Amino acid sequence: MADPRVAAIPVRECGEPLVDTADSEHLRVDDRMADEHGQWRLLRAGVVERLERAAQLLPPGVRLLVLEGYRSPQRQERGFTRYRETLRALRPDLDEGALRAAASRYISPPEVAPHPSGAAIDLTLCDDDGTELDLGCAYDATPEESDGGCFTAAPGLPERAAANRRLLVEVLTEAGLVNYPTEWWHWSYGDRYWALKTGAPAALYGPHDLTAPAQAAAV
Numbered sequence: 001m002a003d004p005r006v007a008a009i010p011v012r013e014c015g016e017p018l019v020d021t022a023d024s025e026h027l028r029v030d031d032r033m034a035d036e037h038g039q040w041r042l043l044r045a046g047v048v049e050r051l052e053r054a055a056q057l058l059p060p061g062v063r064l065l066v067l068e069g070y071r072s073p074q075r076q077e078r079g080f081t082r083y084r085e086t087l088r089a090l091r092p093d094l095d096e097g098a099l100r101a102a103a104s105r106y107i108s109p110p111e112v113a114p115h116p117s118g119a120a121i122d123l124t125l126c127d128d129d130g131t132e133l134d135l136g137c138a139y140d141a142t143p144e145e146s147d148g149g150c151f152t153a154a155p156g157l158p159e160r161a162a163a164n165r166r167l168l169v170e171v172l173t174e175a176g177l178v179n180y181p182t183e184w185w186h187w188s189y190g191d192r193y194w195a196l197k198t199g200a201p202a203a204l205y206g207p208h209d210l211t212a213p214a215q216a217a218a219v
């Protein structure tokens with residue numbers, strides 16, 4: 001996400017609303033990333049449509065579990081700064097540019113981050129009871145914590161976890177989302193990274209600050 005080609009993609013905001021994933025009969029929503037205003041459940045309507053399509057491609061008894069959609073710009077900034085400073089302590093040899101690039105393997109620099117646009121979704125698979133399937137490492141484990149197991153194409157996963165990842169990749173790709181390859185759980189549609197990967201001339205969704213009164217009213 002720190003690749004200058006991502007920041008170079010223009011955004012042509014299409015004005016599509018943010019909608020609540022909890023209103024979808026095809027999606028399950030988990031509240032571990034909840035914020036006080038319920039904003040973590042929000043996503044652009046076009047992203048939800050594609051997730052619903054993906055959910056319907058899953059075999060019976062397997063569901064998509066929404067973990068985090070919209071993230072406020074302030075939350076993104078705090079998370080990025082915290083992780084960058086953690087890395088700085090671990091890797092005093094890295095200069096500012098290298099630190100930014102290393103941090104962006106786990107969390108996007110605020111100026112290009114897709115979660116504040118409602119374009120990105122962190123999600124996993126679960127069964128009908130909401131019990132999570134084994135995807136090979138914990139959701140949101142950093143590269144350091146998971147020893148690289150968070151990379152979507154990580155080698156050496158147990159067969160069950162590898163099969164679950166393949167299933168996740170298959171249905172979400174078929175539905176038109178793109179994965180950020182350092183995190184098996186992070187997918188997006190309509191953001192700059194999606195445009196870079198698909199060759200679209202511009203991103204469709206720009207950031208929203210829902211703490212600003214005019215935008216909060218529009219949701």
Ligand SMILES: C[C@@H](N)C(=O)N[C@H](C)C(=O)O
Pocket residue numbers: 001079104105106107108113114115120122140180183186
């Ligand atoms: C922090 C992690 N859950 C995540 O969402 N990372 C991506 C790359 C992001 O911040 O956009």
Ligand SMILES: [Zn+2]
Pocket residue numbers: 115120121122185186187
């Ligand atoms: Zn994410």
